[in-house]
Amino acid sequence: MAIMFVRAQVISRGAGRGIVAAAAYRHRARMMDEQAGTSFSYRRGSRELVHEELALPRQIPTWLREVSAGQAVAKASEVLWNAVDSFETRADAQLARELIIALPEELTRAENIALVREFVRDNLTAKGMVADWVYHDKDGNPHIHLMTTLRPLTEEGFGRKRVPVLGEDGKPLRVVTPDRPNGKIVYKVWGGDKETLKAWKIAWAETASRHLALAGHEIRLDGRSYAEQGLDGIAQKHLGPEKAALARKGRELYFAPADLARRQEMADRLLA
Numbered sequence: 402m403a404i405m406f407v408r409a410q411v412i413s414r415g416a417g418r419g420i421v422a423a424a425a426y427r428h429r430a431r432m433m434d435e436q437a438g439t440s441f442s443y444r445r446g447s448r449e450l451v452h453e454e455l456a457l458p459r460q461i462p463t464w465l466r467e468v469s470a471g472q473a474v475a476k477a478s479e480v481l482w483n484a485v486d487s488f489e490t491r492a493d494a495q496l497a498r499e500l501i502i503a504l505p506e507e508l509t510r511a512e513n514i515a516l517v518r519e520f521v522r523d524n525l526t527a528k529g530m531v532a533d534w535v536y537h538d539k540d541g542n543p544h545i546h547l548m549t550t551l552r553p554l555t556e557e558g559f560g561r562k563r564v565p566v567l568g569e570d571g572k573p574l575r576v577v578t579p580d581r582p583n584g585k586i587v588y589k590v591w592g593g594d595k596e597t598l599k600a601w602k603i604a605w606a607e608t609a610s611r612h613l614a615l616a617g618h619e620i621r622l623d624g625r626s627y628a629e630q631g632l633d634g635i636a637q638k639h640l641g642p643e644k645a646a647l648a649r650k651g652r653e654l655y656f657a658p659a660d661l662a663r664r665q666e667m668a669d670r671l672l673a
Contacts, residue, residue, distance in 0.1 A: 403505035403613060405622045407602045410501075412548070415493030420482045423497070427535045427546045428453055430475035435483045451543070452514050452536040455481065458526045462556045478533050485550060488558050497548045498592060500601070504536070504543040505609055507618045516612040517545055524604050529553055530592075551592035563588045 412418050422441045425432035429450045431442040453474045457465070464484075469477040485496055504513045517534060525532040525547075531554070534547040552559035565573035566587045575584025593601075606624030613620055 403507055403609065403618075403620050403622060404503050405602075405606060405624065406501075406503035406544075407605055407624075408501045409598050409601075410499050411495050411551075412497045412499055413493065413495040414489075414491070415495075418496075420486050420496040421479065423499075424478050424482045424533065424548065425475075427533075427537075427548070428475040428478055429535075430479075432475070432479040433483075434486070436486050449537045449539045450535060451510055451538050453478075454518075454521075454532075454534055456518075456521045456526050456532040456534065458529045458531070458554070460529070462554050464556070464558075465554060481531065481533065481550075482548075484558065485552075488552075495551055498551060500545075500547040500549075502545050502547065502605060504545060505613055505618075505620075505622075506541065506543060507613060507620065508616055510536070510538075510543075512612060512616055513543060516609060517547075519612075520605055520608045521547070523608070524601055525549060549592070553591050560591070562591055564591045565589075 412420055412423050419434055419437065421432050421434040421437075422439075425441040426443045429443050429445075429447040431440060431444060433440050455469065455474050455477045457469070465481070468480045472480070482497070489496060502517075504516070508516065514536065517536065521532040521534065530549050532547055532549055534545050536543070536545050538544075550559065552562055553564070554560070566589050568574045574587040576587055577584045603624035606622040610621040613622075
């Protein structure tokens, strides 16, 4: 059944991760890490790859348009993330944000692709963000991996991670303080913060629920936290592909006592 599962993580060198290797794994492809001079190949898992796209905003710099035009998705992804890797010089640089999102099992593959495209268009590319996403399905556990850059695109490569907040007049907002009578410019993180992630979860739930309704399904998703839903302290654990497959076959699953207690409490409170 459809579950509300959206997890965000940052891919960073500080955690010992490489962005090109991460992209190769998600695309189930071979890619060359130009900075490390190392090739990564994950083609053995290609049967899990259902679909892949590199969604770009309407306005993109010339360099990205030229390197992505006519290229296979995985190749364009390789070029993009090598450019990011080359631009970031810090040893602990944050390279990308990834969203892992469970797709509704009730929808067909074509319907899920349409769902993801709408979410990406309205929440990412419309705001100037790149969305490199892949659709995986292993043992009936459909989900996407979506990676986006943490800097805006520019003709020179990439811009700053912190950008001024603009007012209605298009000028940077300023906060006047005693020591700064002309005002201090207000900045925001271009790639989004915790509030952005909360907004994305709400948007995903609303978009998925609409697509489920259009397909004739009554189930709906809720992007609010359990606390906001009045279910504070209750966590619904993602089953993973193995347990999800067993559950669909009607097999009895074992849960640790604490996990079982949380699930029972959730059921009781939902039925109250």
